[in-house]
Amino acid sequence: MPSTEFEKIVLAGADDHDLTRLSEYERVGGYQSLRKALGMERQAVLDELLAAGLRGRGGAGFPMGRKASFVPKPEQTTKPIYLTINADESEPGTFKDREIMQRVPHRLIEGALITAYTIGSNHVFIYIRGEYLSEFEIVRAALAEARDRGLVGANVLGSGWNCTIVLHRGAGAYICGEETALLESLEGKRGQPRSKPPFPALQGLYASPTLINNVETIATVPPIIEKGGAWYAQFGVPNSAGTRVFSLSGNVANGGNYELPMGISLRELIYDIGGGIPDGRKLKAIIPGGSSTPVLTADDIDTALDFDAIGAAGSMLGSGAIIAIDDRACMVQLALRVAQFYQHESCGKCTPCREGTRWMVNIIEKVETGHAQQGDLDLLLSVCDRILGKCLCPLGDAAAMPVASYVDRFREEFQAHIDQGCCPFGDSSSLDRILSPVQQHARLLRELAVIA
Amino acid sequence: MTALYDEIQQVAAQYPQRRSAVIPALRLAQEAHGGWLPPAAFREVADALELTPAYCQSVASFYDMFQLEPVGKHMIEVCTNISCALVGAQATLEAFESELGIRAGETTPDGEFTLRTIECLGGCGWGTVVSCDHRYRHYVKPEDASRVVEELRHAEH
Numbered sequence: 224m225p226s227t228e229f230e231k232i233v234l235a236g237a238d239d240h241d242l243t244r245l246s247e248y249e250r251v252g253g254y255q256s257l258r259k260a261l262g263m264e265r266q267a268v269l270d271e272l273l274a275a276g277l278r279g280r281g282g283a284g285f286p287m288g289r290k291a292s293f294v295p296k297p298e299q300t301t302k303p304i305y306l307t308i309n310a311d312e313s314e315p316g317t318f319k320d321r322e323i324m325q326r327v328p329h330r331l332i333e334g335a336l337i338t339a340y341t342i343g344s345n346h347v348f349i350y351i352r353g354e355y356l357s358e359f360e361i362v363r364a365a366l367a368e369a370r371d372r373g374l375v376g377a378n379v380l381g382s383g384w385n386c387t388i389v390l391h392r393g394a395g396a397y398i399c400g401e402e403t404a405l406l407e408s409l410e411g412k413r414g415q416p417r418s419k420p421p422f423p424a425l426q427g428l429y430a431s432p433t434l435i436n437n438v439e440t441i442a443t444v445p446p447i448i449e450k451g452g453a454w455y456a457q458f459g460v461p462n463s464a465g466t467r468v469f470s471l472s473g474n475v476a477n478g479g480n481y482e483l484p485m486g487i488s489l490r491e492l493i494y495d496i497g498g499g500i501p502d503g504r505k506l507k508a509i510i511p512g513g514s515s516t517p518v519l520t521a522d523d524i525d526t527a528l529d530f531d532a533i534g535a536a537g538s539m540l541g542s543g544a545i546i547a548i549d550d551r552a553c554m555v556q557l558a559l560r561v562a563q564f565y566q567h568e569s570c571g572k573c574t575p576c577r578e579g580t581r582w583m584v585n586i587i588e589k590v591e592t593g594h595a596q597q598g599d600l601d602l603l604l605s606v607c608d609r610i611l612g613k614c615l616c617p618l619g620d621a622a623a624m625p626v627a628s629y630v631d632r633f634r635e636e637f638q639a640h641i642d643q644g645c646c647p648f649g650d651s652s653s654l655d656r657i658l659s660p661v662q663q664h665a666r667l668l669r670e671l672a673v674i675a
Numbered sequence: 676m677t678a679l680y681d682e683i684q685q686v687a688a689q690y691p692q693r694r695s696a697v698i699p700a701l702r703l704a705q706e707a708h709g710g711w712l713p714p715a716a717f718r719e720v721a722d723a724l725e726l727t728p729a730y731c732q733s734v735a736s737f738y739d740m741f742q743l744e745p746v747g748k749h750m751i752e753v754c755t756n757i758s759c760a761l762v763g764a765q766a767t768l769e770a771f772e773s774e775l776g777i778r779a780g781e782t783t784p785d786g787e788f789t790l791r792t793i794e795c796l797g798g799c800g801w802g803t804v805v806s807c808d809h810r811y812r813h814y815v816k817p818e819d820a821s822r823v824v825e826e827l828r829h830a831e832h
Contacts, residue, residue, distance in 0.1 A: 303691070315756045315795040346691075353702075353740045354796055356809045389689050394698050395739030397794065411694035413737040429691055471800055472758035478800025514757060514795075544799070546758055560757055564794055570737075657760045658768060660792050663780040 248329040256445040274452025276464035281437030293424035297343035302431040315514035316544030319468040320438035324358040328365035334444035397568035416616035460486035463529035474549035504549035512541025515621030517628030553652035563659040565622030576619030579610040593644040683723035711742035747789035758799035770817035
């Protein structure tokens with residue numbers, strides 16, 4: 224595989240060793256970073272994370288060290304401090320945290336311990352999405368091994384420092400990947416986001432100071448402590464330090480997760496590593512950071528995969544999930560399917576998102592079936608605009624941004640549906656007739672109503 | 676006290692506040708009640724955690740993995756989100772519909788299988804992803820449907 228020419232950091236060693244086993248992980252230097260960190264001042268560990276320039280890998284890209292520095296020091300608070308790890312990976316197109324948990328669970332646990340020590344926390348919760356049953360079992364087994372070895376629990380490695388780790392499984396809700404919804408869910412409630420401020424760093428889990436980080440972010444901590452923040456910052460490009468485990472999917476020959484330095488181009492990822500577009504088809508569009516990010520076109524193929532370059536191209540690097548779309552796909556059907564997803568996952572708390580996602584679906588359906596009128600595209604964009612920035616959490620934006628971008632970048636295709644009074648693809652689009660969970664629910668409800 | 680009550684107490688002891696155990700407790704109750712949550716399940720979880728049945732039901736109704744209606748012995752969930760859709764998820768879904776003789780969202784009359792579509796499961800590079808009794812299968816093609824159904828029919832569950 225061409226990807227082996229790049230040095231791996233998060234998944235390092237996993238190709239040659241079964242790193243789900245503690246003995247194998249120790250053979251590649253596992254838990255030495257924890258020993259090292261426990262011998263350092265907390266501030267010195269934090270300084271390495273700041274020097275590394277590590278930005279959060281969940282989607283927002285906030286600098287990890289700075290986020291950690293917002294948490295009050297133990298001597299500044301009477302409350303317990305919590306570390307919560309977001310393993311609720313649910314952004315369509317994203318499956319890298321799953322691979323990290325499958326292949327390097329101990330690196331995640333070691334990163335959790337170092338991070339907890341750094342912020343003065345004795346309690347870690349790992350919130351794993353409910354559907355990831357096998358991954359939960361792998362992390363649970365690794366945790367049991369680590370506990371038996373005195374790496375987790377009371378008096379970690381004889382340091383006098385205590386740290387518990389609790390695995391908590393979700394139960395199927397995309398919104399729980401949003402940090403305040405995750406906390407609500409972890410407190411045993413419906414996963415509805417909170418108003419911010421207060422930010423979780425001051426009032427998070429059980430109204431106590433809480434740091435929340437993504438799985439990949441946490442699994443990057445041990446190598447940074449082992450080799451230093453300056454070493455890590457050499458990888459990638461300025462403002463986008465390090466590697467990312469990119470998730471590649473859609474119409475591409477070799478879908479999968481690839482850990483690569485940030486700044487690699489979409490062309491290298493999709494063509495050199497991903498093997499290009501199969502069946503002799505042409506690349507039409509690229510979703511660069513998960514389904515919530517604005518779409519790029521084939522003309523953007525030489526854009527670099529880093530925060531700034533993707534931003535300059537008009538999109539976001541998000542969760543690092545790249546979806547390649549070939550010329551068989553109808554963009555109206557794509558918009559419909561994405562809008563249906565966000566309608567399904569809207570928690571219902573904020574009106575613009577709850578009602579707006581439904582209106583988006585209704586209008587796009589009319590466009591797709593040829594029942595839209597002139598002016599409906601502007602109506603759709605207006606609905607998007609009335610959601611953007613007007614909700615407590617980013618879910619509404621996550622629906623509005625991509626849908627507005629499809630209209631913006633592929634307006635002629637949308638317009639053709641209206642002008643021709645039907646889908647120009649006929650039934651030949653790769654997304655034709657795709658049944659979404661919201662449509663499935665609606666159909667069942669309609670039939671129940673008929674019976675009643 | 677019942678085995679379920681004791682199990683819930685064990686889980687609840689992991690958390691600073693017992694209410695945090697409501698999702699794991701509902702999951703245990705669902706397993707104990709054949710894969711769904713009848714009214715009795717909410718009463719049992721409520722008793723064990725000193726909550727109300729209505730509260731437990733309100734939490735359960737928020738989450739996709741809690742079933743509020745009876746389901747089949749085996750659950751087949753086909754991802755139809757965009758990455759899987761682009762590589763033929765609809766054809767795979769239809770193959771399961773025709774193999775089982777039901778449509779997505781329904782349960783076979785013999786109570787053996789529930790088939791449904793599901794939002795992104797997180798296996799996007801290896802689609803179509805189908806979750807069978809919560810174990811993922813990747814690259815599932817229409818022609819695999821009959822084999823998958825046969826395997827599940829004979830699986831211990």
